[in-house]
Amino acid sequence: MAQDPDNAPAAQNDPGAQNDPRADIGDERAGMPLADVRVIEMGQLLAGPFCGQLLGDFGADVIKIEQPDVGDPLRDWGQAKAAGNSLWWPVVGRNKRTITLNLRSQDGQRLVRELVAHADVLLENFRPGTLERWGLGPEELWKINPRLVVTRVSGYGQTGPYSSRAGFGSIGEAMGGLRYVTGDPSTPPSRAGISIGDELAAVFACIGTLVALHHRDRTGVGQVVDSAIYEAVLGMMESLVTEWDVAGYVRERTGATLPGVAPSNVYPTRSGAMVLIAANQDSVFGRLAQLIGQPELAEDPRFCDHNARGARMEELDGIIATWTAQHETGELLESLHDAGIPAGLIYTAKDMLADPHFAAREAIISIDSPTLGRDLSMQSVFPRLSATPGRVRHVGRERGEDNEHVYAGLLKLTAAEIARLKAEGTI
Template sequence: MPTNHDDVGGAEAPGDERAGMPLEDLRVIEMGQLLAGPFCGQLLGDFGADVIKIEQPDAGDPLREWGQAKAGGNSLWWPVVGRNKRTITLNLRTEDGQRLVRELIAQADVLLENFRPGTLERWGLGPDELWRINPRLVITRVSGYGQTGPYSARAGYGSIGEAMGGLRYVTGDPSTPPSRAGISIGDELAAVFACIGTLVALHHRDRTGVGQVVDSAIYEAVLGMMESLVTEWDVAGYVRERTGATLPGVAPSNVYPTKSGAMVLIAANQDSVFRRLAELMGQTELADDERFHDHNARGARMRELDAIIAAWTSTHGTGELLEELHDAGIPAGLIYTAKDMLDDPHFAAREAIVAVPSPALGHDLSMQNVFPRLSKTPGRVRHVGRERGEDNDDVYTGLLRLSLAELARLKAEGTV
């Protein structure tokens, strides 16, 4: 059974815009900033959880200022990660701030934070203290190295976790130093694992009545995605290296040029699919050639095979090539930019990108929709990230029942 939320107030109350959503009965108190913790909060909010994000009164989440592109001086990153959340300001370093957050936690299902380990404990908000207030509370903690171990106290950003977890070493061209992905993949993986752990812990709580800590470390989230990398080294002494646009032993699976110089990605590494490609190329004999007749043979002669395919694709126009490949049942496609996504009919048909009103900018913002898709209780984007402290009155006077005089005092003292 969920925590009792009889005193829910404001626009996010059950029965309003979250009604019928799968997590509408959950309240999440989100602390921390930037991406590793807040992206987990976004995922939970996307499916209807009442996420209340706490920010310092004098300085909001730095993500409000981040991003290469801005509109009217406003971040275009914050509206996405801050979406579907209520936002309040509260100074957790003060006695009044800690008292108020305890009152919020008493009515919450989840506390989500991504401070350096030990920070909550220094504020008198460690797990044991919080479980005395609310024994059903799930405490989800995201950090660089985890809550235990010799590195736990170190500052840990996503880039460091990506390197330590093994991703950076295998990313990029072998002729260059290790590269990074163009997104904060380490932070986001840690958030996804944190979200999974939170839902598992809530399931356990609903059966036992007892909360627990979900400990999601960035480096371990990255490590968890590294397939058989560790086992290959441990058993066979094999070290995966950077291989650019291909994976060793997987062929054909690469980008190939068209007549116009565009690049088309073709993935025909399965035996039956490669046979269809050979037939489409008018070179059926390739599928029976001992050099290319099975997965291992093709992987051993990747460069030779790629050259044969590139010679064929370069005689075709891009649209013509893609149409022939799709008709033949061969996985193929372009490498999309954001413009390609916005122009693509499949994205449009599935509403993979939605337009959400932005009061701050005065127009709609396009952003990715909620995934995965649920057939009966889908998530949805209800609003973009709100202004700092926009929900203060709603939460403090509605949920916590503070008087207007008390709220005014807390604002004057810098607590709120």
């Protein structure tokens, strides 16, 4: 999709790409569904860069810009590290070219404009107004490339009274309604063990980017994709707002269950392990009643339909827990699976790496990390496409590793000019 001045695809017009020894820049991206899309990724941490990861996973040429002196803070984040290196960065930085550029300098801003001329998408997650202060707002960039899609991820969106506030994922999760309904009712609101608000905003930004590219290809005109963290969370809140608006109903924290949905809970086994069983649909509950030796429960007025079971959740959970506690974990799961009842363990990463289903579908892949000198396990690319699947081609690279290729190959800067920009701290 990226077109250079001579109307050739951007990758074909990039002299460095044709002879580059790094296969991911050329041959390995060939045939991938987004191989003709070039993304300039600005910003840092997670909300914007995760969107870049998703696009790169399906073949987009993602060029990530980082400050020359510090780089993306995510390079140093995470509780677990190896040889002092982040184990988060190799995942979020995967499938991207990395360059350094001082966006606060005039030369840096000039180089962004040159990159935009060769790009399909500019992706950023700065506080609204930052690009405009640098003279890099959408209206200015469209003068250079009217086909450009500008994808902007922020806490509160590009407009509205809160738009200028600093916005992290945790605040968006709270404002969007997720925090209030997460956790046990006896405790204050909890958070998920991941940065779900940032990641949801990135997923919505990715969807918006692909939709905007489709529209651009039909009309020749780019647009802004405005993905706000709080709205991404709000978009996942099911009928929460409508229930309050119409019925005055407030969803509360309910721990391991959902109100009115039963049986769907964790139940103990003889060894003390916990098994999750979800048999809340009528026919599935009938099979569970048969399995536990009480088929009459499926016809019992207390449990015969969804609403009845939901009204007597605790009583029903007690009956099921009494049965599960008589069986060892493996035996219990096997009998549930054989009966067609959704059930399973609550997995940790250790469980995932040992599971044959994960292995058979290659849901977790192993890929070399030159920095750590070993292979790293990480999640594969989802969703799966039957004809043009995504692929992890490399882990996150070192800061500025692709400077020479991008500045000399794509922008055709001379060696002298590159040396000057380095000396001045621009790159």
